[in-house]
Amino acid sequence: MMRPIISFVFTAFLATAKCFPSSGDDASAAIPSSSTSYWFSQPVDHFGLNNDPWKQQYLINATFYKPGGPIIMLTPGETPITSYYTDGSHFSSLAQLTNALVVAVEHRFYGNSNPMPDLSGESLKYHTLDNALEDFAAFIRVAQSNPSQVFPVPIQVNSKVVFGGGSYAGAVSAWMRAKYPDLVTGSWASSAIIKYQLENYPFDQSWGKHLEVLGCGQDVIEAVKDIDGILLSGNDTAISELQTKFNIPALTPRDLAGMLAYLIAAYAQAPSSKYTDYTQATVCDYFDGTMSPLDSYAKAVNGMVSVNGYTQDSLVQMGDTSLGYDNYALGQSGRVWYYQECAWYGNWQIATPRSTGLPRYRSQLVDLTYYQPNCQNKFGKNIQIPVDSESFNKKWLGMLRGVSNIYYTVGELDQWRGTNALTWNGYVLPNTTQSPIFLIDKATHSQDITSARDTDLDSVVLARAIGNNLVMQWIK
Numbered sequence: 001m002m003r004p005i006i007s008f009v010f011t012a013f014l015a016t017a018k019c020f021p022s023s024g025d026d027a028s029a030a031i032p033s034s035s036t037s038y039w040f041s042q043p044v045d046h047f048g049l050n051n052d053p054w055k056q057q058y059l060i061n062a063t064f065y066k067p068g069g070p071i072i073m074l075t076p077g078e079t080p081i082t083s084y085y086t087d088g089s090h091f092s093s094l095a096q097l098t099n100a101l102v103v104a105v106e107h108r109f110y111g112n113s114n115p116m117p118d119l120s121g122e123s124l125k126y127h128t129l130d131n132a133l134e135d136f137a138a139f140i141r142v143a144q145s146n147p148s149q150v151f152p153v154p155i156q157v158n159s160k161v162v163f164g165g166g167s168y169a170g171a172v173s174a175w176m177r178a179k180y181p182d183l184v185t186g187s188w189a190s191s192a193i194i195k196y197q198l199e200n201y202p203f204d205q206s207w208g209k210h211l212e213v214l215g216c217g218q219d220v221i222e223a224v225k226d227i228d229g230i231l232l233s234g235n236d237t238a239i240s241e242l243q244t245k246f247n248i249p250a251l252t253p254r255d256l257a258g259m260l261a262y263l264i265a266a267y268a269q270a271p272s273s274k275y276t277d278y279t280q281a282t283v284c285d286y287f288d289g290t291m292s293p294l295d296s297y298a299k300a301v302n303g304m305v306s307v308n309g310y311t312q313d314s315l316v317q318m319g320d321t322s323l324g325y326d327n328y329a330l331g332q333s334g335r336v337w338y339y340q341e342c343a344w345y346g347n348w349q350i351a352t353p354r355s356t357g358l359p360r361y362r363s364q365l366v367d368l369t370y371y372q373p374n375c376q377n378k379f380g381k382n383i384q385i386p387v388d389s390e391s392f393n394k395k396w397l398g399m400l401r402g403v404s405n406i407y408y409t410v411g412e413l414d415q416w417r418g419t420n421a422l423t424w425n426g427y428v429l430p431n432t433t434q435s436p437i438f439l440i441d442k443a444t445h446s447q448d449i450t451s452a453r454d455t456d457l458d459s460v461v462l463a464r465a466i467g468n469n470l471v472m473q474w475i476k
């Protein structure tokens with residue numbers, strides 16, 4: 001495994017070597033920069049409603065490619081593409097191990113990959129999961145049958161494709177193997193979000209489990225009860241005192257509740273190391289018994305605001321749900337993600353409902369009425385409320401059953417664990433030798449696909465090794 005100190009020396013060596021260009025250096029000179037954008041033509045709709053062409057962006061890293069090696073295909077999913085995806089993740093060391101080409105393809109409607117000129121509800125009707133997956137499949141068909149059409153370096157015809165990704169992109173990776181088994185040999189699905197329901201309160205519960213493990217769960221429950229007591233009191237003086245305590249501008253009580261739920265957990269997905277758990281450092285450390293749970297909660301939120309340098313203006317932008325309804329400009333990842341929630345699957349990160357009898361770690365004002373009205377306000381009356389999450393889940397989780405060559409990793413303390421292959425309530429898919437599930441002790445979100453560091457948890461190191469071995473078996 002490559003350790004940071006070695007990779008630093010290695011990079012420094014290459015940098016020095018570049019100062020003395022030698023005429024015998026042709027091989028490396030032929031390798032294009034991984035920050036060069038390439039573009040692949042796709043139709044707006046693969047299923048016949050609109051054949052207008054648009055260009056999908058992709059990046060490649062051919063540094064480790066050798067003939068006979070596979071293509072490791074990735075997508076960032078719901079964020080714009082950067083060369084992190086070709087150069088900076090664990091998939092780079094996997095490429096080195098397997099002589100692979102790495103190609104990262106942007107997901108439709110994110111970053112610079114825009115089928116339509118804006119992000120109105122009318123344009124986003126072409127934002128379907130079937131279309132997004134078919135984009136990747138169309139790319140793979142050409143990459144395999146006629147590689148010189150998409151790659152600037154010689155790549156063998158019919159190379160095997162291994163798809164990888166984390167979180168939503170982890171699910172995309174699994175769906176690609178399930179839907180296109182002839183094109184995709186195997187999939188590394190890290191913290192893949194595969195279980196969908198309208199009310200994603202398991203998100204609240206998973207965060208709560210992390211707090212309980214660290215010992216501050218009960219304190220957070222108490223603080224939330226006190227916050228709700230004030231927000232639901234209708235006492236404007238008390239509510240405005242609460243805003244002042246949190247140093248957050250005037251928002252509606254519901255928007256304030258949503259904002260607090262977001263801010264306190266802003267580091268919940270940061271990777272844990274052997275020495276640091278960010279939920280400990282940014283939440284539990286504040287509940288040290290020297291003040292009330294509510295005051296501790298406020299200190300934690302104040303800390304989050306100052307670490308991130310949020311201004312009062314940026315907090316209003318972030319917290320006021322009535323803003324941005326009519327902003328259809330391209331490049332708004334958050335808007336496109338919201339569309340997926342509204343139109344595809346819901347999965348709303350609500351407070352745990354009282355009816356479950358389970359403890360609650362965020363304000364009860366963060367419920368479906370906090371989220372759903374935004375759907376029609378942002379995307380128009382054609383959006384059905386509520387979305388049919390059950391049908392989505394039936395189709396897309398159903399598709400994964402019995403499929404071979406998918407490697408599912410699950411972070412034990414991941415906030416998204418309630419949507420993964422092994423939730424706190426048990427297996428969502430069976431753990432088979434064909435498609436194994438690995439539970440990463442103490443880990444948060446998608447830690448296995450980050451690049452190696454000295455301080456990595458042993459469990460993360462093991463998760464990577466298991467994945468590497470599986471990929472080597474698949475491509476044999």
Ligand SMILES: *[C@@H]1O[C@H](CO)[C@@H](O)[C@H](O)[C@H]1NC(C)=O
Nearest residue numbers: 032033034061063087088092
């Ligand atoms: C490809 O990724 C590797 C590993 O991160 C990096 O060392 C190399 O510089 C990248 N290649 C190019 C051409 O950028």
Ligand SMILES: *[C@@H]1O[C@H](CO)[C@@H](O)[C@H](O)[C@H]1NC(C)=O
Nearest residue numbers: 233234235236237238239241
């Ligand atoms: C409203 O809250 C303020 C500040 O906490 C408090 O002094 C006041 O008594 C409350 N009013 C009522 C009617 O409870």
Ligand SMILES: *[C@@H]1O[C@H](CO)[C@@H](O)[C@H](O)[C@H]1NC(C)=O
Nearest residue numbers: 422431432433436437438439
């Ligand atoms: C899945 O099964 C494998 C053995 O095939 C085992 O090593 C692994 O721990 C199991 N995963 C879970 C989450 O139980």
